Amino acid sequence: MRLLFDLSPADKAAFEAASAGERILYCLPFDCRHDKRVDGRMVFTDKAIYKVIDAEVEARWDFSELSDFSVEVLYGCGAFFAKVNGNTTRLCRFISGRNLTRYSVIVEACNRITGGDTEHTVVSDAPERYCPKCGRPFIVNTHICPYCQSKRESYRKLWAMTKGLRLMMMVPLITAFIGMAITFVVPILQRTLIDDYIQNSNFDAKENWFLHFFLIVAAIVGFDMLSKVISMVQGRIAAVAGNRFTRFLRTLLFEKIQLLSMSSVQKKSTGDLMGRINNDVAVVQNFITNLLPTYFAQLLSFFLGLVLILSMSPVMSAFVFVPIPFVVWAIYLFRHMMRRLNIKQWMKGNRTNRTLQDILSGIRVVKAYGREEAAIEEFTDCTNQQAHQNEHTAKVFDTVFPLLGFALRFGSYLIMWYGNVMLFYGAMTVGELNQFNTYASIIYNPLMQITLIPRNISAFATSFGKILEILEEEPDVADARKPEHFKFKGDVSVQNVTFGYESATPVLRNVSVEVKAGEMIGIVGHSGCGKSTLINLIMRMYDPTDGVIEIDGVNIKDISQQSLRSQMGVVLQETHLFSGSVRDNIKYAKPYATDAEVIRAARAANAHDFIMRLPEGYNTIVGEKGYSLSGGERQRIAIARALIHDPSILILDEATAALDTETEKLIQDAIDKMTDNRTTFAIAHRLSTLRNADKILVIDHGRIAEFGTHKELLDQRGIYFKLVMAQTRAALEKG
Amino acid sequence: MANATETKKVLDDSDITDLFEHRVSLDLTPENARFTRSGGGLISLEVTQPSGKVEFFERIVPIRAFPISSPETFIAIREPDSQMGGRGAEIGMIETLDIFPEEVSRMIRDELEHRYFTPAIQKIHSFREKFGYCYWDVTTTAGRVEFIMNNPGSNIRTLEDGRVFMYDIDGNCFTIENPAALDKHSYKKVEIYL
DSSP, rough: OOOOOOOHHHHHHHHHHHSSSSSSEEEEEEETTTEEEEEEEEESSSEEEEEEEEEEEEEEGGGEEEEEEEEEEESOOOEEEETTTTEEEEEEEEHHHHHHHHHHHHHHHHHHHHTTTOSSOOOOSSSOOOOOTTOBOOOOOSSSTTTTSSSOOOOOHHHHTTTTTTHHHHHHHHOOOOHHHHHHHHHHHHHHIIIIIIOOOOOTTTTHHHEEEEEEHHHHHHHHHHHHHHHHHHHHHHHHHHHHHHHHHHHHHHHHHHHHHHHHHHHHHHHHHHHHHIHHHHHIIIIIIIHHHHHHHHHHHHHHHHHHHHOOOOOHHHHHHHHHHHHHHHHHHHHHHHHHHHHHHHHHHHHHHHHHHHHHHHHHHHOOOOOOHHHHHHHHHHHHHHHHHHHHHHHHHHHHHHHHHHHHHHHHHHHHHHHHHHHHHSSHHHHHHHHHHHHHHHHHHHHHHHHHHHHHHHHHHHHHHHHHHHHOOOOOOOOSOOOOOOOOOOEEEEEEEEESSSSSSSEEEEEEEEETTTTEEHHHTTSSSSSSHHHHHHTTTSOOOOEEEEEEEEGGGGGGHHHHHTTTEEESSOOOOEEEEHHHHHHHGOOTTOOEEEHHHHHHEEEEEEHHHTGGOOOOOOOSSSSOOHHHHHHHHHHHHHHHTSSSSSEEESSTSOOOOOHHEEEHHHHHHHHTTTTTEEESSSSSGGGTTEEEEEEEETTEEEEEEEHHHHHSSHHHHHHHHHHHHHHHHHH | HHHHHHHHHHSSSSSSSSHHHHOOOOOOOTTTTEEOOOOOOOEEEEETTTTSOOOESSSSEESHHHHHHHHEEEEOOOOHHHHTOOOOOOOEEEGGGSSSSSHHHHHHHHHHHHHBBBBBEEEEEEEEEEEEEEEEEEEEEEEEEEEEEOOOOEEEOTTTTTEEEEEEETTTTTSSSOOGGSSSSHHHHHHTTT
């Protein structure tokens, strides 16, 4: 990430005049002042901070008078604070999304400078998020600027994706050629038929009159059949190519989404990702395998038709083109309107879907509060608006397009008139006129299509952009070059770990813990203090911003993620069971587990008993559409799932928080059994869950507040002591 | 409910209180709250608790409870968030700034304006779509700005009163106070999303 921005020459001069040749360590933009956006610079030297704007040094603070640097996230902007001689002062403001991370790094840098270390400048290895060329943001987790990236580059990538399908994509083109040849030949045959045989019925004028007549008719029929066969073949091949491309692209996308880290997947909604895999792929596929070849074929037939009619009669060809300028002009006028109508229609449809999903998934709440009427009203409003919009769009389109079609074909009336005049004077035969008319109609088709091309291309580009966005994303939690695989003993060492999701305000700060294999660590603290974050880091759902996490002395970044996760068992508060049988769900982490192993895991999780009471035992279908299990039952299945692959490290993230006391007892027993000889991290609000923990880790505001055995911490009379007292008292009062 | 009261009772005594204690938010009035400029140009507050205890805060932060629907009412006065992500506690709430003397309300409004930076769009120069991203070039109350938005369908929000909020790719917010008052060209560019 860039921390040394350029100063404009004027600003530089001002800065140099004000400073005594001080070395610039960092230079950041500040782009917000009062209610205006500005272009200023904060210059950090080894002695002071200079606020430079409009060729003037607006303020200078000596590091000797500064302390307590901090960054605050405001709304639409952020601010950089420090204490100046003990008074908190806002040094500058900046546009939040852009510079927040930079200033958070600078806080660290300033602390280093005031600490006397001006030699080791802070270097941020966080990736730069903004394009150095245009300053616009890159696509998340990539180095691709959607603005600067040339279209050619995108299309090159698309071309690479069509590998293996190109031959098939050529098929529509080839068949289009053949089809066209036929369309051009048939009118010639028709002309001969009309002029030489139908109009001129002199049987004796030619030898073998009937034979010739028959041959010509047969040829026309034959060509017609051939063109049908060709379009049949083309349709079949296009279907195969289209499906293969869809399958290929969907798989590619899905694989990529699976590889992406939690942090980047969490930024996108499930609906959005589903939309990309389903709809956007369909749009791209349709464009690539259907529309694109068709456009080429149409273009070709347009030019061929043009040459043919021109060679037949330049004058009549001109008639074909008379209405075209008007039509093009009209299309140009309507273009924006059509686009607007389309987007509006899409947005109304979208709104209906959203409302529907929202209300249906919250149906329990709707019923609980008796708000059915309001729900019906809201939905009716959506569908009404959508229906009105659709009606309006359809009306406009069904008025505009027939009119345009009529205007476009207006030329053919001129041709008819002129052709008839020519016929009258004998300058043209009926067959020739028919041939010309047929060719002219070949031209009209591509012309009408032109109106749709821009819309299709823009729809394609949007969808393709969304797909590329995912495909190009570099997973931010990636395996090392040569990842290690080994059987864990279970020693976990967290060393000076700092981590923040958006890195502006660290969730964890300088956390260090040593855990020996087989120990059970209870993690305690307020909600939002960083407990789950610590566990996410140990599971390597994210990489720490700073610091190292080791398992058995090996940095987890060097361990293959597959190996890492396969030796961890996780039970979360929210249990997700996949659609499938109880057996499938327990086997999830170890697909080749035997039935005996499944039963053993279920027994260990105290789940066997209730599973046996289910109508179909281990084969009972659970999950969204299956048998409804209680929270405690689901939880025990999750515990069985975590146990089946005999993990060396076990993680329990508030696994018992939502359960009643009796169920908790059952689960507690299960947990007691499973935590033997495994390194266990257990987050719990109910401290009773942690009674067997070897050590308790108390996290407070992202720092480790206390760490030791239950007894040690009680003796310390710190946070843990207070928590225990509070819970005991509450329990006593209740009891 | 019963549980909550009981628990509270338990927590009210002895040394466990400070762990769970949340400051009771006061209705701030000119009688119990004295706002002054701090040494660093920010706002300090001296507050008199109902118990008569006087507390001084070197720096307080005003935050709007309804920044979008009614930015002028219900302004919380909080301690600043500490750098550790510790959330500053609420000292009190001002229902309306008008009850305070002009200079105090101006000081707080000024600070609010520093916190909520939502330039209002006055003119839309251009709007282009490329590969699913929208590029806007607009004149706002904060000057000329170019910003990028993805997925305009979900990042442009029209309120019931007709105001429009637009969020760019960095999460910054722009408003259109009255879309109908925009010039024809500008309006046409944004109209489809309203």
